[in-house]
Amino acid sequence: MRKIAGQFRPSVSGENPFKMPNLKSIWTRSMDLVGRLLGVILVGALGLAILASWAILPPKSAKLAAGTIIHVSPGNTSSDIGDLLEEAKIIRSKKAFVVASRVLGLDQRLQAGDYRLSPGMDLLQVMGQLEAGRVTTVRITIPEGLTTYAIARRLAAAGLVDEDRFLELVQDDRLIYGDNSPIQKPTPSLEGYLFPDTYFFVRNQPEEEIIKRMVHRFTQVAGQIMAESPIPEGFTLHEIVTLASIIEKEVMVKREAPLVSAVFWNRLKIGMPLQSDPTVHFVMDAPRKLYYSDLAMDSPYNTYRYRGLPPGPIASPGAATLGAALEPSDVDYLYFVAKGDGTHAFSRTFAQHRQARSRYGI
Numbered sequence: 001m002r003k004i005a006g007q008f009r010p011s012v013s014g015e016n017p018f019k020m021p022n023l024k025s026i027w028t029r030s031m032d033l034v035g036r037l038l039g040v041i042l043v044g045a046l047g048l049a050i051l052a053s054w055a056i057l058p059p060k061s062a063k064l065a066a067g068t069i070i071h072v073s074p075g076n077t078s079s080d081i082g083d084l085l086e087e088a089k090i091i092r093s094k095k096a097f098v099v100a101s102r103v104l105g106l107d108q109r110l111q112a113g114d115y116r117l118s119p120g121m122d123l124l125q126v127m128g129q130l131e132a133g134r135v136t137t138v139r140i141t142i143p144e145g146l147t148t149y150a151i152a153r154r155l156a157a158a159g160l161v162d163e164d165r166f167l168e169l170v171q172d173d174r175l176i177y178g179d180n181s182p183i184q185k186p187t188p189s190l191e192g193y194l195f196p197d198t199y200f201f202v203r204n205q206p207e208e209e210i211i212k213r214m215v216h217r218f219t220q221v222a223g224q225i226m227a228e229s230p231i232p233e234g235f236t237l238h239e240i241v242t243l244a245s246i247i248e249k250e251v252m253v254k255r256e257a258p259l260v261s262a263v264f265w266n267r268l269k270i271g272m273p274l275q276s277d278p279t280v281h282f283v284m285d286a287p288r289k290l291y292y293s294d295l296a297m298d299s300p301y302n303t304y305r306y307r308g309l310p311p312g313p314i315a316s317p318g319a320a321t322l323g324a325a326l327e328p329s330d331v332d333y334l335y336f337v338a339k340g341d342g343t344h345a346f347s348r349t350f351a352q353h354r355q356a357r358s359r360y361g362i
Helices: 023-056 080-087 094-103 123-132 150-156 163-168 209-230 238-248 254-270 277-282 292-296 319-326 350-359
Strands: 002-004 008-009 068-072 112-117 137-142 200-201 334-337 344-347
Touching: 068 080, 080 094, 094 123, 112 319, 137 209, 150 163, 163 200, 163 344, 200 209, 209 319, 238 254, 238 319, 254 277, 254 319, 277 350, 292 344, 334 350
Parallel strands: none
Antiparallel strands: 002 008, 068 112, 137 200, 334 344
């Protein structure tokens, strides 16, 4: 603009310096900018949602794959666990696992143990298993008639115990009863009290817990049996378990257990030695055929040399033989000999016994 005669006049261009801005134009441009920003945000959010969905879903190529055992050690972080899961193709993304565990506050709540996880599980299902500690168990069957040494070997072979430590612990019943054992017995060993059954144990479970579980199972079963068939007067629970363990080692066909029990009860009543081969085998370094020289072994477990019951059980008896020890058959047999087919021939007199031995090649 220029000043003429004290007045302001418009410039030649005709522009008005006091003209108000076009508000409609500004609003339009602002809305356009906001729309573009929202578009970018929505696209980004959609991309993140797609990426998160991809990360959370199970690996597409392995939805039907069988479960895999994943071992999470104590002290493993979510990053350590993520490495294990990604390497085993249980999850798509370790980063997604780590971020999700932190966002959900699970980073310090994922538990150690062995888990059977499937690539068919989504990320949240996997995390739920780890948070809840739903570890996989090992199914193991302990047959009747095993010694503590055989039980230890079986458990160690399944990766459940340290064999030497297990054997050391079962030599002292204070693990179970402290200094006040309710069972009168001359030996501290838990031989015979680890009940044969099918168990479900967890790997890395302390040996003490496994032993306590097996003894507790014995207490349950023996308690039920003895509630129906009380221990004879003058005998203790330990002596019944000892007798049952000998019967267990002698019989292969369970229906014969009451007959074998009768033979041993009849011998005990008249002071006749039990003369049971398995009691001698129990103290031998390695199982093998017995020779006459073995029968002279000086051991309280040698029932050829010493009358009565040995100091303790020679194996873990099952329910059937515990019952047979308390309820022998009503027969007057004093002898039996193996027939070679898993059964026995029973005799009342030594003459009959000699005939049976000759007949079956003994």
